[in-house]
Amino acid sequence: MVNINEQFERFIELNDITVARDGRIILNIPHALIPADRITACIGPNGAGKTTLLKVLAGLIQPDTGSIQFSFGGKTALVLHHTPMIKASVRANLGLVRDVDASITDQEIDIALKQVGLDKLAQNPAHKLSAGERQKLCLARAILQKPNLVLLDEPTANLDPNTTEQVEEMIRQFNRNGADLLFSSHQLAQVQRLAKYILFIDQGEIKEKGPVGPFFLNPQTTAAKRYLHQELITE
Numbered sequence: 001m002v003n004i005n006e007q008f009e010r011f012i013e014l015n016d017i018t019v020a021r022d023g024r025i026i027l028n029i030p031h032a033l034i035p036a037d038r039i040t041a042c043i044g045p046n047g048a049g050k051t052t053l054l055k056v057l058a059g060l061i062q063p064d065t066g067s068i069q070f071s072f073g074g075k076t077a078l079v080l081h082h083t084p085m086i087k088a089s090v091r092a093n094l095g096l097v098r099d100v101d102a103s104i105t106d107q108e109i110d111i112a113l114k115q116v117g118l119d120k121l122a123q124n125p126a127h128k129l130s131a132g133e134r135q136k137l138c139l140a141r142a143i144l145q146k147p148n149l150v151l152l153d154e155p156t157a158n159l160d161p162n163t164t165e166q167v168e169e170m171i172r173q174f175n176r177n178g179a180d181l182l183f184s185s186h187q188l189a190q191v192q193r194l195a196k197y198i199l200f201i202d203q204g205e206i207k208e209k210g211p212v213g214p215f216f217l218n219p220q221t222t223a224a225k226r227y228l229h230q231e232l233i234t235e
């Protein structure tokens with residue numbers, strides 16, 4: 001693992017983290033500082049452990065061993081893809097966020113709907129939304145939680161280029177409004193457009209991390225070199 005004298009304003013410190021499933025260790029992080037003061041991308045092959053890491057950071061999965069410390073408030077919101085919707089309106093689905101924070105007002109819900117461009121669809125049935133609209137609804141849910149750190153699992157998977165651009169702009173807006181983000185992605189061009197920092201995960205381990213530019217120019221590990229090479233020829 002490469003560590004270039006890193007200093008983060010806000011960070012998450014992981015110590016001795018392991019997650020095992022079916023007798024196999026799927027996440028193994030002896031020690032890592034993960035920045036929470038910028039947009040960070042988590043990349044790596046299928047099955048590397050990216051979603052598992054995001055879920056651990058969001059508190060959705062309890063690791064089998066180890067500890068996690070936030071240097072800040074630690075309020076996170078996790079946006080997964082394939083989030084199920086209840087058979088009710090877009091607005092009602094968004095209102096479910098009150099389970100997390102009962103103080104969220106109707107007015108805040110209206111503002112969030114507008115921010116993600118779903119205000120015209122507010123009364124439509126949420127389970128009939130397109131993939132892109134669904135993702136925007138999930139982003140609105142995250143906005144309403146006023147998190148310090150937003151965790152996004154493949155935020156533009158299965159979205160067309162236009163909707164991808166809209167979602168990317170929402171991510172930037174989130175960041176401009178003061179939230180920092182950690183997202184996983186298989187789209188390296190997107191990673192370069194959005195992220196300042198990279199976590200490269202392979203076989204459940206953070207094999208490499210650092211600023212985006214040097215990582216793409218000069219990856220240090222064989223695993224990262226191989227991954228970048230394969231992704232770039234198929235992208």
Ligand SMILES: Nc1ncnc2c1ncn2[C@@H]1O[C@H](COP(=O)(O)OP(=O)(O)OP(=O)(O)O)[C@@H](O)[C@H]1O
Binds near residue numbers: 026044045051052
């Ligand atoms: N609940 C579970 N039970 C058994 N195995 C699991 C479970 N959750 C994850 N895994 C396994 O752990 C590994 C890491 O999964 P994870 O979803 O974190 O990978 P990923 O990097 O997000 O992959 P992808 O890019 O394909 O989404 C995979 O091999 C997966 O099959």
